Amino acid sequence: MTTITTRTVAYPADGLTMIGHLALPSGTGPRPAVLLGPEGIGLSDVERRRADALAERGYVALAFDLHGGRYLSAPEEMLARCMPLLADPDRMRAIGHASLDVLRAEPRTDPDRIAAIGYGTGGAIALELGRDGVDLRAIGTVNALTTGRPGEAARIRCPVWAGVGSEDPIMSPAQRDAFAAEMQAAGVDWRVVVYGGALHAFHHPPVDHTVRPGVGHHPVHARRAWRDILGLLDECLPLTE
């Protein structure tokens, strides 16, 4: 177990003050870095602990915020904020860029070695950074097989890995096909993993006792998706190069 350092970082984006969670590995000097985007419900300890786990492996990691420090556990409020956001690539990119600027400004970050991963809305933002031409080493998303504006996927120059639950009604088979077609037409190096039987947000421990149709935790596939994300980083963002 190595000692990591964590810090809360406040920065402006989307008209709000975002409250991110920055995790630094032990040691000194620049290290490869990971931008980590949360589910649409907002940044929570789920993503903070994932950032910490990445720092324990040796990466600088920023779990970024979507909603100005708020956690939108009421589905109506979450949808009211996320649906317009997901429909607006420029807004998503602005949130992504603001977070990326914070990550790049950290002295421990090697600005030439950054990957973006994310879940749900946070994953959609990771993909939009790629479609905006940001120089990333990898993009990894879970339940975020979102498509973009025509032609822009060709700006993605890094491997893309995307995981999805087979029974996810939000990332439907038609949406998965559209995502795959977009990536393939753009000449992107892409992969999709379909986790059998998993629902939307399968990677996320239950938020409360409310039953949400189409949403559910799948601990076994959640562990696999995390290992798959780590495998993507091992491949594309090695700790020594």
Place this chain on the structure above:
Amino acid sequence: MTTITTRTVAYPADGLTMIGHLALPSGTGPRPAVLLGPEGIGLSDVERRRADALAERGYVALAFDLHGGRYLSAPEEMLARCMPLLADPDRMRAIGHASLDVLRAEPRTDPDRIAAIGYGTGGAIALELGRDGVDLRAIGTVNALTTGRPGEAARIRCPVWAGVGSEDPIMSPAQRDAFAAEMQAAGVDWRVVVYGGALHAFHHPPVDHTVRPGVGHHPVHARRAWRDILGLLDECLPLTE
């Protein structure tokens, strides 16, 4: 680098004398074991070296034979033999069981800890062993998302991992959907990885200079598929337990 021992094993199956390649890890005592099935073209050094790599990791591995020691590089001959075989679950199972018996008879094999992996026709045989109710720790296949007889997938009691190239015309999207539906309906713990842009047999180095429509090597995805197979074994067939 550990020292492994390899042995050619001859055994009867499907009216032929099969010539398998058995690879044993260094050390003594029983170890977990892997049955490894080749592409329809037949057993070659591609699969022999994969069995050796598994033995170097500590597994007993048997790369089994499909065609009585023959390698069917002429597509017409390969199809003439494999198409009827793939249409006959009982014949596939008989070949699989004969190979499994050889693997189980090896004193270094722990008969309670066996996984079956395979490519193409060899992968279809691995799945048929599962549908026959064989007690396996994992089934992993590459470009073999083959469906079985109605109801029999419910006999599969181990995790199933299947990889396929997105552009594989033989394992078409409709076939992938049928496979996923069969696994899901049977309550199997399953995953499918779609490797973007990869063709049929993408994991296999070129056999010769002949261009075969829909078939092609993809070295990057080939490495990923091998790592994914090793990840499946790490998860389901740990070397120590």
